[in-house]
Each structure stands twice: as structure tokens, then as C-alpha cells.
Amino acid sequence: MTALGFLYPGHSAEDDYQRIEQMLGSDIRLDLVHTDIGEDAHRVDALLEMGSADRLAAGVEELRLCGAEAVVWACTSGSFVYGWEGAHEQVRALARAAGMPASSTSFAFVHAVRELGVRRVAIGATYPADVAELFAEFLRAAGIEVTGLHGAGIITAAEVGEWSEEEVAALAQDSDQADAEALLLPDTALHTASSIASLEEQLAKPVLTANQVSVWEALRLTTRKVNAPILGRLFRREPLVQA
Template sequence: MTALGFLSPGPSAADDYPRIEQLLGSDIRLDLVRTDRPAEGVEQLRLAGVEAVVWVCADEGVAPDPDTARNRLRDLATTAGTPASSTPFAFVRAAREIDATTVAVSASGTPQETARFAEFLRAGGLEVVGDTGAGPAGAAGGGETADGGETADGGETAEGDEEAGGDEEAALLALARAADDPRARAVLLPDPDLSTAAHLPALEAALGKPVLTASQVAVWEALRLTDRRVHAPELGALFTREPIVQV
């Protein structure tokens, strides 16, 4: 069993992780801890026996530059006693993995947050040819809580769930198209609160290119840190390639 840990300051599409865990196979466990302080949340993951930790953050506002971010991840790794990374670094490595050195970025945060993330990508050697912020906040939110509780409206019928899923996918597609550029080899959706795992194949088919999202790259990065290779086409082009970039 390979146990992977994830730290998040917010909801971080909590329903994505059980779905991804199911798609990866029975020998991989994903543990998500919500916390504003990585050093505190990591203790819970350490006790759970995880083999790698990924800090899931919306942008690199928690660290002003890649060098500072790396230093903080070293501290996190020391506390966890395992390799550690974060989603900004995961996006850079995942884009390289699929040979997408030119990307477009679409986020539901502010233009300033999106611009900071784009600058982080550029510092990592990627070309950003399209970026937009202030998209539909929580475009793909909703669903159940992390403990399986019902939504605020008390849940929906199966027909309602199907309709909600269609609305969720349409919102994600609109968000991705808002920043897409013909030159981009991939579209990045960095908002960790977007539930995307159920829609990756449809998004990639509609755009005609890979789509990278926060929960998807966080899990891929954790697997990379543990030298695991998993073929899972349901999770998009990123999970259909055998080589894993070592950075």
C-alpha cells in the first residue's frame, strides 16, 4: 500500500480525492488534511504513515519566489520525514511531463492571483500565452462534504445529480476556454477548490489538448515523489504517459 498525503487550506475539491483514489487502484491511499498551517497538519499525515506530502495551494502567494518556496518545502519535508512538494511545482513538472512548455492559465481567483501563478510558471521555464482571473468562483464546487454530508440543499435526486454534473462540466469548460490560446499546448486550472476529476476526459476532448488541474497534478506529483507510475486514462493525458520527469 502506498499512502500519499495532501495538505489544504480550504475545501480543495475534497470529493476529487476519493474519486481519484478509486481510479488509481486498491494499493494507493490518498489522505487529505485541511489546515492553514502545513507544519501542524503534516503531523497528522506523518502519524498516518504517508510516504509523500503535497501542499495544495491556489497560487504561490504563500511564498514570494521559487527559492523561498523550495526552502519552505524542505522544512515541510523535514517535519514530515518524507519527500514534499506543492501544487505550483507540480504544475511545472506535469506540464514538462506532457511536453507542454507553452500553456494557458485560467483561474477563478483574482487577476492578481492568476498573474502571480503565471509568473511562477515562467520562473519554472514555461511560456504562458494566455491567462485570466476572476472566473466563475466555485464553478465546480458543491457536492458532498469531506465527511459525506449532504449539500446545503439537502441532496438531490439521481436526475438532479446528473443535471448538476452537466452544469459543473459546462462551467469548467467555460473557465478553460476563457484563457485558451491556439499556441498553448495545455490549459491549466490551478484553483484547488474546483472539482475536476470526473470531467478531465470530456474537457480534453472539447479543447483538443491536455488539461491540468490542482487535484490531478497534486496526486501525480505525490506519485512521482514515491516513484510510482500509474496508467489511468480517466484522469487525463497526464496519466497516460509512462516516463516521469525527475527534477
């Protein structure tokens, strides 16, 4: 059994993790602890408070008791808002508090893009334009070219969590760019687990979504590899060759 821990802000699309656990269909357990978000707002000051060290540290004891082997701060905006260096310090502090390997969804996107071997991406963000631009800057700091950035202007995670699959598909379609090698949907409040395969078929390119890459990142931290094509190209592995 591989136990993976996630600190998830508030309540919006946390059921994606239950779906992903079922889709993995293996001896992998996803343990999720909700953090106190303070004010639900895609606004820089609120996001900085949401991702503060004290708020994250408060949830790690429960994950330790669950037997988690790694922890991911499952919040994109609450990590990239600190900038490249600040986000590194955030996960270092989280690792110290948790006593286990740690990362965040923002770094999960960077590592997933590198895993796919792509350099040019388009972004379909639910956030207001200024917050969406901070994510683009974070990716550029990692050497990733952003060919297009679309912000939907949604202020609260609660509203994003109510989006239908049709609205997610429309965001993806509106955000895609012909010269982008992959599309990124960076909000963990967005339900996407059931839509990734259809989105990739629709756009004919890899689609990376926040909850998907968060799980993949936790697996990466534990060096666990899983073949689950239903979760998109990121989870597609060649089948083992039997001797």
C-alpha cells in the same frame, strides 16, 4: 499499498481526492488532512498566511500516523504567492517538519508540464487578476511560456467549490489559446476530477488541473507510476508488455 499524504486548505473540493483514489483503481491510498486557512480570500496577504510554515507543520503529524510516504501542500495560490525561491523554501521546511519527501501544487504543475514535454501553456484561473499573474510569473521562472492568462475574479475558495461541471468547462473554453500546447486550471478548490477527460476531448490538448497534478506529484515523489487515462494524458502510460 502506497500511501500519499496531502495538506488541503479548508473545505471546498476535497472530495476530488476520493474520486481520484477510486479512478486510480489500485493499491494507492490518498490521505488528506485539512489545514487551518485563516481568512478564505484569494488575496496576497491572506494567501501568505495560509501557506505559512506553522500552519503546514500542524498537519504533518497526522499524515505520519497514517503512514504517508510523501506529502504535497495541495494549494496552488498558497505556494506560488511566495515566488519561485520562497516556494522552494516552503517545501523544504515542509519536508523537514514531515520527515518525508514534500512538494506543492505549484511545483506539481511545473513538473507535469515538463513530463508532457510542452513549453507553451494557457491558464484558466479562478483568481483575481493580480493573483493569477503571480502564477504566470511562477511558471515563467520555470522556463514555461504563458500564451494566455484568464482570471475569473473569484475571491473565495468556498465559492469556487460550488462551481458546476458546466462552469468549469466554460472557464476552460474561455481560457484556451490556439497556440497553447496545454491548458492549466490551477485552483485546488475547483472540482475537476470527473471532467478532465471530457475537457481534453473538447480542447484537443492536455488539461492539467490542480488536484490532478497534486496526486501525480505525490506519486512522482514515491516513484510510483500509474496508468489511468480517465485522469487525462498526464496519467496515460503505455501498457506493460508481458514477456
